[in-house]
Amino acid sequence: xxxxxxxxxxxPDAEPLIRFRNVTKRFxxxxxxxxxxxxxxxxxxxxxxxxxxxxKTTMMRMLAGFETPTEGxxxxxxxxxxxxxxxKRAVNMMFQSYALFPHLSVWENIAFGLKxxxxxxxxxxxxxxxxxxxxxLEKFAxxxxxxxxxxxxxxxxxxxxxxKAPKLLLLxxxxxxxxxKLRQDTQFELMDIQEKTGTTFVIVTHDQEEAMxxxxxxxxxxxxxxxxxDTPARIYEDPESVYVADFIGDVTIIEGTAQPxxxxxxxxxxxxxxxxxSAQSExxxxxxxxxxxxxxxxxxxxxxxxxxxxxxxxxGTILDIAYLGNISTYHxxxxxxxxxxAQTTNTRRxxxxxxxxxxxxxxxxxxxxxxxxxx
Numbered sequence: 096x097x098x099x100x101x102x103x104x105x106x107p108d109a110e111p112l113i114r115f116r117n118v119t120k121r122f123x124x125x126x127x128x129x130x131x132x133x134x135x136x137x138x139x140x141x142x143x144x145x146x147x148x149x150x151k152t153t154m155m156r157m158l159a160g161f162e163t164p165t166e167g168x169x170x171x172x173x174x175x176x177x178x179x180x181x182x183k184r185a186v187n188m189m190f191q192s193y194a195l196f197p198h199l200s201v202w203e204n205i206a207f208g209l210k211x212x213x214x215x216x217x218x219x220x221x222x223x224x225x226x227x228x229x230x231x232l233e234k235f236a237x238x239x240x241x242x243x244x245x246x247x248x249x250x251x252x253x254x255x256x257x258x259k260a261p262k263l264l265l266l267x268x269x270x271x272x273x274x275x276k277l278r279q280d281t282q283f284e285l286m287d288i289q290e291k292t293g294t295t296f297v298i299v300t301h302d303q304e305e306a307m308x309x310x311x312x313x314x315x316x317x318x319x320x321x322x323x324x325d326t327p328a329r330i331y332e333d334p335e336s337v338y339v340a341d342f343i344g345d346v347t348i349i350e351g352t353a354q355p356x357x358x359x360x361x362x363x364x365x366x367x368x369x370x371x372x373s374a375q376s377e378x379x380x381x382x383x384x385x386x387x388x389x390x391x392x393x394x395x396x397x398x399x400x401x402x403x404x405x406x407x408x409x410x411g412t413i414l415d416i417a418y419l420g421n422i423s424t425y426h427x428x429x430x431x432x433x434x435x436x437a438q439t440t441n442t443r444r445x446x447x448x449x450x451x452x453x454x455x456x457x458x459x460x461x462x463x464x465x466x467x468x469x470x
Contacts, residue, residue: 101311102326103136110173112137112262112295113158118167120153120319127153129319130167137262140289140296142306145316145342151299154316155265158297159188172262187261191268193252195240202227202236205254212259226254229288246277250284257292266298270305282308303343307331315339331391337468340389345424347395347435349388350470353380361467363388366431372407376467385470392424392438394464397450398457405459411435413454425450427458 103109111134120128128150135141143151156162157169160181168175176184195204205226209219227233230250235243240251249269256264269285270278286309289296300306306313307327314324315338323330323339334340337348349372351365361380362371365388372388380386402408414434415426418441425437437458439449450456 101138103139104134104312109136111135112139112172113297114168114170115154116168116170118157118164118169120150120157120162121165127319128157128164131319131321133314133321133324135295135297137295138293139311140286140298140309142310142313143297143299143316144301144303144306144313146301149316150319151301151316152267153319155188155267155297155299158263159186159265160184185262186265187256187259187263188265188267189252189256189269191271193240193248193272195248195251195255197240200237200239201232201243201251204240204251205258208255208259222258226258229257229291230254230284245273246281249273249281253285253288257288257294260292261294263295263297266296268300269298270300270302278305279308285309307343315342332466334389334466334468337387337389337470340466340468345392345436345438347390347392349390349433349435351386351388352470353384353386353467354382355380360462361386363467366429366433369409369429369431369433370407372465373462374465374467375462378467378469380467380469387468387470388465389468390435390460390465392436393422394460395435395437396459397425397427397437397439398459399449399454401457402459405457406462408457408459409435410455410457413450413452413456416450416452425456427456 113135115131115133118128118131143154145151153162157164163177202223205223206219209222227236230253232247232250232254235247240248270281273281282305298309310327312324313327313330314321317338323335330339330343340346341348349365351363353361353363356362360373360375362373363386364371374388409429411427411429413425414428417424421441423439423441426434427437428434435458
C-alpha cells in the first residue's frame with residue numbers, strides 16, 4: 096500500500112490543533128505581531144523562522160501563556176487558551192538554556208514535573224524509564240547535569256518536556272548552544288523523537304538550514320508578519336517574494352522589467368547591452384512592470400564556451416570562488432556590474448579546477464530555472 100503523504104494543511108476536513116485568528120500583540124507603541132492568522136496541525140513539526148526582532152519568539156510566548164494577545168484569539172484543540180494559565184495548558188516549553196536543576200540527577204530532572212502533578216510512584220518510574228529510552232539516556236540516569244555533555248543535557252531537557260505528554264511542545268532555539276556537527280546530529284534525533292511521540296512541535300529558530308531540515312512546514316516572518324508558511328521544498332523552490340527567496344539559501348536576485356512574450360513566458364530586460372532573460376511564470380506581469388528573477392546557483396551552468404542551445408546565456412568574468420568541499424560556488428560579474436552565482440559539484444577527489452579568478456566564462460540556465468517575482 097502506498098504511504099500516505101503527511102499534508103493535513105491540504106485537507107479541507109482536517110481540524111487544526113492550533114489556530115491563530117487575527118492575532119495582534121503590541122508592547123506600548125511597538126507592534127510585535129501584526130494581525131496574523133495561522134493554522135498548525137497535530138503531529139506537525141512547525142518552524143517559525145526569521146531574523147531577530149521579527150516576532151517569532153512573541154508568537155511562541157503567546158502559545159506558552161507568557162504573553163496574551165492584544166487582539167484576536169489563539170485556540171488549542173478548539174478552546175480559546177487566553178484564560179488558561181501557563182501551568183494548566185497542555186503545552187510545554189523547552190528553553191534555550193535547558194534550565195535543568197543542577198543538584199538533581201538526570202532521572203530526577205525528568206521526574207520533576209510528574210511529581211509536582213502528584214502522579215503515583217510506579218507511574219512516574221515507568222514514564223521516566225520510557226523517556227530515558229526514547230532519548231537514549233538510560234546509562235546517564237544517575238548523573239548530574241554537569242557530568243554529561245551539552246548534547247546529552249539537551250536530550251534531558253527534551254525528555255523532561257515530553258514526560259508530561261503535552262499536546263504541544265515549544266522549542267526556543269533548542270540547538271543554539273551546540274557546535275555545528277552535534278547540531279546536525281541532534282536535528283535528526285529531534286525529528287525521530289517527534290515522529291515516535293506524535294507530539295506537535297513548534298520550533299523557533301533564526302537558522303534557516305535547521306528549519307529546512309526538521310520542519311514539515313516553515314513560517315518565514317518579517318516585522319511581525321508571516322510572509323510565507325509552506326513546506327521547505329516550496330519555500331526554497333517557489334518563494335512568493337524576493338524577501339523569502341533572499342532569506343532562504345543562496346540565491347542571485349536580478350532586477351528588471353517584464354515583457355510578456357507567449358502565454359506564461361516573459362522576457363526580462365535588466366541591463367543595457369545585455370540580452371533579455373527568458374522566464375516562465377504562472378504569475379501575471381504587465382508590459383514594463385518591475386520584476387525580479389530569483390535564481391539558485393545550482394541551477395546555473397558555467398562553461399568556457401557559449402552553450403549552443405542556451406536560452407539564457409550571459410558572458411562574464413569570475414570575481415570570486417568559494418570552495419566548500421563538495422561544491423564550488425563561482426561569483427561571476429557581468430559587464431554591467433550584476434553578479435551571478437553558479438555552482439558546480441566536486442565529484443572527483445582531486446579534480447583540476449576548470450576555472451580560476453578573472454577567467455571569462457558563460458553562464459546559462461533554462462526558462463524554468465528561476466522564479467519571476469514582483470520587484
